[in-house]
Amino acid sequence: MATIQQVRSLDTFPQANKITLRGKILRDRWMYLFILPGLLYFLIFNYLPLAGNIVAFQEYSPYLGFRESPWVGLRNFERLFTDPDFERALINTIQIEILQLVFSFPAPLLLALLLNSLISERVKRSVQSIVYLPHFLSWVIIIALWQQVFGGNGFMNQILRNQGMDTFNIMANPDIFKPLVVVQAIWKDVGWGTIIFLAALTKIDTQLYEAAVIDGAGGWRRLRDVTLPGIRSIIVLLLILRLGSMFSVGFEQYFLQQQAVGAEAAEVLDTFVYSRGIQGGDWGFGTAVGLVRSLVGLMLIVSANWLARRAGEEGIF
Amino acid sequence: MAVTNPDPAAQPGTPMTAGMAVTTAVRRRRTDSARPVWMEEPSLPLKVLKAVTLAFIVLVMTFPLVYVIAVSFSSAKDVLGGGLVLFPANPTLDAYRAIFEGGVVTRALRVSVGLTLLGTLAQMVATTTLAYGLSKPGVPGARIVLFLVLGAFLFTPGMIPSFLLVRELGMLDTYPSLIVPGLIGAFNLIVLRNFFMNIPQELLDAARVDGANDVQIFFRIVLPLSKAVLAVVALFYGVGIWNAFFNAVLYIYDTSKWPIQLVLRQYVLQGSSLSSATQLDPTQPPPPPQTIQMAIVVVATVPILLVYPFLQKYFTKGVLSGAIKG
Numbered sequence: 162m163a164t165i166q167q168v169r170s171l172d173t174f175p176q177a178n179k180i181t182l183r184g185k186i187l188r189d190r191w192m193y194l195f196i197l198p199g200l201l202y203f204l205i206f207n208y209l210p211l212a213g214n215i216v217a218f219q220e221y222s223p224y225l226g227f228r229e230s231p232w233v234g235l236r237n238f239e240r241l242f243t244d245p246d247f248e249r250a251l252i253n254t255i256q257i258e259i260l261q262l263v264f265s266f267p268a269p270l271l272l273a274l275l276l277n278s279l280i281s282e283r284v285k286r287s288v289q290s291i292v293y294l295p296h297f298l299s300w301v302i303i304i305a306l307w308q309q310v311f312g313g314n315g316f317m318n319q320i321l322r323n324q325g326m327d328t329f330n331i332m333a334n335p336d337i338f339k340p341l342v343v344v345q346a347i348w349k350d351v352g353w354g355t356i357i358f359l360a361a362l363t364k365i366d367t368q369l370y371e372a373a374v375i376d377g378a379g380g381w382r383r384l385r386d387v388t389l390p391g392i393r394s395i396i397v398l399l400l401i402l403r404l405g406s407m408f409s410v411g412f413e414q415y416f417l418q419q420q421a422v423g424a425e426a427a428e429v430l431d432t433f434v435y436s437r438g439i440q441g442g443d444w445g446f447g448t449a450v451g452l453v454r455s456l457v458g459l460m461l462i463v464s465a466n467w468l469a470r471r472a473g474e475e476g477i478f
Numbered sequence: 479m480a481v482t483n484p485d486p487a488a489q490p491g492t493p494m495t496a497g498m499a500v501t502t503a504v505r506r507r508r509t510d511s512a513r514p515v516w517m518e519e520p521s522l523p524l525k526v527l528k529a530v531t532l533a534f535i536v537l538v539m540t541f542p543l544v545y546v547i548a549v550s551f552s553s554a555k556d557v558l559g560g561g562l563v564l565f566p567a568n569p570t571l572d573a574y575r576a577i578f579e580g581g582v583v584t585r586a587l588r589v590s591v592g593l594t595l596l597g598t599l600a601q602m603v604a605t606t607t608l609a610y611g612l613s614k615p616g617v618p619g620a621r622i623v624l625f626l627v628l629g630a631f632l633f634t635p636g637m638i639p640s641f642l643l644v645r646e647l648g649m650l651d652t653y654p655s656l657i658v659p660g661l662i663g664a665f666n667l668i669v670l671r672n673f674f675m676n677i678p679q680e681l682l683d684a685a686r687v688d689g690a691n692d693v694q695i696f697f698r699i700v701l702p703l704s705k706a707v708l709a710v711v712a713l714f715y716g717v718g719i720w721n722a723f724f725n726a727v728l729y730i731y732d733t734s735k736w737p738i739q740l741v742l743r744q745y746v747l748q749g750s751s752l753s754s755a756t757q758l759d760p761t762q763p764p765p766p767p768q769t770i771q772m773a774i775v776v777v778a779t780v781p782i783l784l785v786y787p788f789l790q791k792y793f794t795k796g797v798l799s800g801a802i803k804g
Contacts, residue, residue, distance in 0.1 A: 182618055189617045191692035192610075199608025200623050202661050206643070207630045213639030223645075275531065280513050288532055290790055291539050297782050297789065299721035301739045305746045305775045306542035309549070314768070316545055348538070367514065374516040413724050417747060431637075438638045439728070451636035459632060 217452050221444040237449035247450060249425070250433035253339075257410050257429065260343045266403060268347050269354025270396070274388070276355060277362045292352025300413040303349055308332050332418070335426035342414055357399070358392060365391035397474045405462030408454045430454055543779070550574070550772035557766045572765040573773035583774055585734065586741040589653075590720060593737060594781075597657040598716040604661050605711065609670035610696050630664045641728055655729035656722065656737070663718075666711045673707045674700055710792040713785050720781055738778050746771045 180188065217237055219230040241247060272292070279285040295303065310316045311331040318328040331341065369387045378386065412431040419427040428436070430450065438447015470476040513519070520528070545564065549557065550573055552566040577583040611617070612624050635643075640659060649655040677700060685695050701708070723739040730736060736744075744750050752767050 185616065185618050189614065189692070192614055192617045192620070195607045195611030195692075195696070196617075196620065196623055199604055199611065199662055199667075200626070202604060202608075203623075203626050203630060206640075206659050206661070207633070207635055208626070210635030210639035210643050211633060213642050214636065216638065216642065272535070275528065278528070284532075288536060290787075291536050293790060294783075294786060295539065297717055297721075297786060298779065299723055299739055301723050301742045301747065302721075302775060302779055305742065305771075306546055308747065309546050309772065309775075310542050352539075367516075370514070371516045380518075380520075416724070416727070417743065420748065434637050435728075439641060444638060444642075448636060448638045451638060455634065455636060462632070 214448060214452050216444055217449040219445050221448070223442075223444075233445065237445045238453065240446055241449065241453065244446070246428070246437065247433060250428045250430050251408075253426070254408055254410055254429045257339055257342060258407055260339060261346065261410065262403065264343050265347045265351070266400070268351045270358050272351055273355040273358035273362060274384070277359060289352070289355075292355070294352070295349045296353035298349070300349075300417055303345065304414070304417045307345060333421040335422045338418070338422045338426040342410075342418070345414065357395060361392040361395040362388065394475050397469050398477055401462060401465045401469055401477055404465045405458050407461055408458055546772045546775050550769055550776045552766075552769050554763065554766050554769075557768055570765075573769040574777075576765055576770055577773055577777065582733075582736075582741055583738075583745075583777070586736050586738045587777065589735065590738040593653060593656060594716050594719045597719045598712055600657055601661055601663075601715045601719075602708065602712050605663070605667050605670060605715075606701070606708065607696075608662060609667050610674055610700060612667075613671050613674035613700075614692070615675075627664055627667060637728075644729055650729055651732050651735065652729075653735070656725050657719070659725070660718075663715070666714065670704070670707065670711060673704055677703055706792065710789070713789050717782060717785065717789070742774055742778050746774055 186193075213227075215227065216230075218232060218234060219227075220233050220236075221227075221230045225231075276285055276288060279288075298306075308315060312318070313328070313330040313333065315332075318330070321328050331337065334341075365388065369391070370383055373383050373387050408430055410429050410431065412435070415427050415429050415432050416435070419432065424436070434447045434451045434454075437443050438450070441447075466476045466478060548564050548566055551569045551571070553568040553570040553572065555568055556566045608627075612620050612627070614620070644650060644655050644659060649658065681699060681703075682695055685699055690698065721739065722737070723743070726737055726740050730740070745752055752770050
């Protein structure tokens, strides 16, 4: 894209070919004014904190600061293997992530296939505008809504009570917390997730379907041999992105429900970094956890991308 | 970054003109809500199954909101009777009166509205200027900046380093701490840059021939041509600030500076006593706490519901797919 426009603007100004670097910089001096504030933002708030990860090699204390805090080498990283709370947070995270991968990853795909099969545009649009909505609600609101329906004094328990049956509080039960958060996540984002699949589905050439029908393919056969291969690359792409965030299931959803179900069930890596590092003052260890997590995430995304490319897919970079 | 083109191998080489005619004909018929010729009528059980599934999904998605709205308008009699409130028999605005007559909720709403308006403005200024700066081809050094921006997708700063930075900058417990650390969203930036790059170069060249410099081109040509996409990005930013919760947990300790989401957690999820949150008329019996809680949920949701139709109109078409293609 950039090259095409470059060529075009060179056509309009043939002398641009001969411009020196100095001349170009002078010509575009205003553009640097536009770039500078944003560049400073990214340097300060995105790249400078990366340097702050040195805290992971220190026994950091806010009173001593970066310079005075004692260096401890890799001791904070060694603690990853011995700290029982970290182990629990890691296990919780992996269990939730596996549930997400199995259930909330395919959910938008199924919904997109259902929506795509609707003939009436009106019905399709109305359903879409309803299922997209929860994506824009904050987790605080969503948990409040769920509590109101499924909580101890919620709608569901009112019905049970009126029927003279036993009540149970789904929102405060550690045993079912993991399936619960997965269902909540599906409720929030299943609609949003369909957008990208629907876009890919409409790009499938309808002639392929016509040809398949002429060859005698039924509905299932068309799904298997036309639809799914047509959106395979987008599925692979989303999977790669998903792997990159494998060890970060999010913060707010878990943080908000920890009080109700307890840390045993609801401590995940993101909340662990907060509770141990910032609240508990164990800055070095918290940073080490965060650092290892993002490095592993980076490695996963790069290797998944490499694998996908080897398998003949496009990958993301 | 990402590419949405379906696998090229899946598209056989077909004669262009005839193929395109057929495709457009089929597409046109599909937009008129007619079944494509090749698709057979589904069997009755399948139709029923589809309808039931859709109805179930719609019910599950809408029910919690409808219920919460109903409770917020209920009177003490409706709620305490132990009956199910789906249509309050004696609707009342008492709960809303209680939270709007001053007190914590009113203040938090004011904070959130102010933060959202000013924050969105700051984010838009920062994002559009950088996007424009990176949209002009051939600016020496701009590619490096672009790579830095794309790198922000991969290298996100950790929670503790970000926290330490905000603290070092003396921004703890200030409103800028809720805006500045997330000033430019890399995704929004790429969306805008792609849009700016698709403005016909001839237009910009014509302006240049007329003597306009890059600043004038930005204000007189690029911005006016991008109103729609600017509106969408601004809405996304605004919704983001309104919904933000975690950054206030990290950075704001003074409860009088809390935005609405934190107040919502305090009084609805943690069930703190509402007497401090509301200014109640001592001569009247107070509305049931449950209705006040739900009224807080509703006022925190209403701004989202108000902008949602505009958001939805745009994000399904164009804007996002443009970003994905680039």
